Amino acid sequence: xxxxxxRLVRGSNASLSELLPILGTVVVGFGWKVIExxxxxxxxxxxxxxxxxxxxxxxxxxxxxxxxxxTPDGAVEYVEDDDEQIEVDLAAIPEDVDKIxxxxxxxxxxxxPGNFGAVRNAYVRISDRxxxxxxxxxxxxxxxxxxxxxxxxxxxxxxxxxxxxxVGQGYxxxxxxxxxxxGVTI
Amino acid sequence: MxxxxxxxxxxxxxxxxxxxxxxERVARPPPRAPSSLSLGHAExxxxxxxxxxxxxxxxxxxxxxxxxxxxxxxxxxxxxxLVLGLFGGGGGALSCAWELVDxxxxxxxxxxxxxxxxxxxxxxxxxxxxxxxxxxxxxxRRLRRLLLLASDLDESRPTRLVxxxxxxxxxxxPHTGIAAVVATLAVYQVDxxxxxxxxxxxxxxxxxxxxxxxxxxTWLPPVSR
Numbered sequence: 395x396x397x398x399x400x401r402l403v404r405g406s407n408a409s410l411s412e413l414l415p416i417l418g419t420v421v422v423g424f425g426w427k428v429i430e431x432x433x434x435x436x437x438x439x440x441x442x443x444x445x446x447x448x449x450x451x452x453x454x455x456x457x458x459x460x461x462x463x464x465t466p467d468g469a470v471e472y473v474e475d476d477d478e479q480i481e482v483d484l485a486a487i488p489e490d491v492d493k494i495x496x497x498x499x500x501x502x503x504x505x506x507p508g509n510f511g512a513v514r515n516a517y518v519r520i521s522d523r524x525x526x527x528x529x530x531x532x533x534x535x536x537x538x539x540x541x542x543x544x545x546x547x548x549x550x551x552x553x554x555x556x557x558x559x560x561v562g563q564g565y566x567x568x569x570x571x572x573x574x575x576x577g578v579t580i
Numbered sequence: 581m582x583x584x585x586x587x588x589x590x591x592x593x594x595x596x597x598x599x600x601x602x603x604e605r606v607a608r609p610p611p612r613a614p615s616s617l618s619l620g621h622a623e624x625x626x627x628x629x630x631x632x633x634x635x636x637x638x639x640x641x642x643x644x645x646x647x648x649x650x651x652x653x654x655x656x657x658x659x660x661x662l663v664l665g666l667f668g669g670g671g672g673a674l675s676c677a678w679e680l681v682d683x684x685x686x687x688x689x690x691x692x693x694x695x696x697x698x699x700x701x702x703x704x705x706x707x708x709x710x711x712x713x714x715x716x717x718x719x720x721r722r723l724r725r726l727l728l729l730a731s732d733l734d735e736s737r738p739t740r741l742v743x744x745x746x747x748x749x750x751x752x753x754p755h756t757g758i759a760a761v762v763a764t765l766a767v768y769q770v771d772x773x774x775x776x777x778x779x780x781x782x783x784x785x786x787x788x789x790x791x792x793x794x795x796x797x798t799w800l801p802p803v804s805r
Contacts, residue, residue: 430702435702439718461654461720461772462654462655462658501659503703503716504661505661505714578655580655580659
């Protein structure tokens, strides 16, 4: 972790507008460790849901993940790399977007486990394009066999600025439950 | 018959094209060029190509000879598992030829005692488990195509091949035993979307079907310890 980065705890927030000299593209990175057993391992998938003021996804295409690589306007984009990253161009986010929610779900493959039971040291961090870490949230208790999806954090509008909040909210209903809450057809 | 050097030789084609001595050449005008270079003119000249609307799975999609194709959207194509099974009175056994984008290909078949394929996240991307064929969609972008095969189908009573998606939607295709092995469905990954097409062609064996569709079966299953 960069010594200059702001460290968040669950529920806390920080102002990206204050931390960034120029409000442009930020890179949202995700990380975790999965303890491997003998059988199938949990496959975690990072995603972003781009929401309006009502807290709902603007459309089904506003769920960004490895198979839906960018929002129609291109402002939120999944980066195909070894690292799990999503780029957000804050300057290009349309006016009708109120927040971008970052969700990690365990792929609900029929062949288990599709949960966070073996997950350790999960985190989400925000860097600028140079890779310098600005904000980091180490999730307090990411290991939970009942949790099948989790909101790691969100970037949201606050008056005329952008802020980031550490959420760390687990779902027991998986991606299906998340999709229902945000009005996405999966 | 005496050979005449002056008589016309109509049986020789290139000589027929030669103008006779004294014959006036008639210049033919070149084909009319478009009077305008506008795109609109070119559009009028071009034959219309009918583009069928993409059919999606919203609930239950039944494939038939008249409506053989359906396309899963990006979320349906990449979340959870696609589970395929045979239902109905016609019996049968499922097998599957698979091919990855890197060109590796193989056959999953109970008859060959090969029930697995390359693993991602310690799950075979195509796996035969009991009577079900499971396709792991987390790594769908590594998949190029699949060919679903059914053997030992009843000749008269139809069997339904049913594929179930994570959202509960189903893709169904009825088949009878037109041959020892029936190629039932072809599945192609096109830019993250799975396009499923009913085939219904008969073959003497699964290997013959895979060969006819151009699968080069290179992959060998790991040796069990």
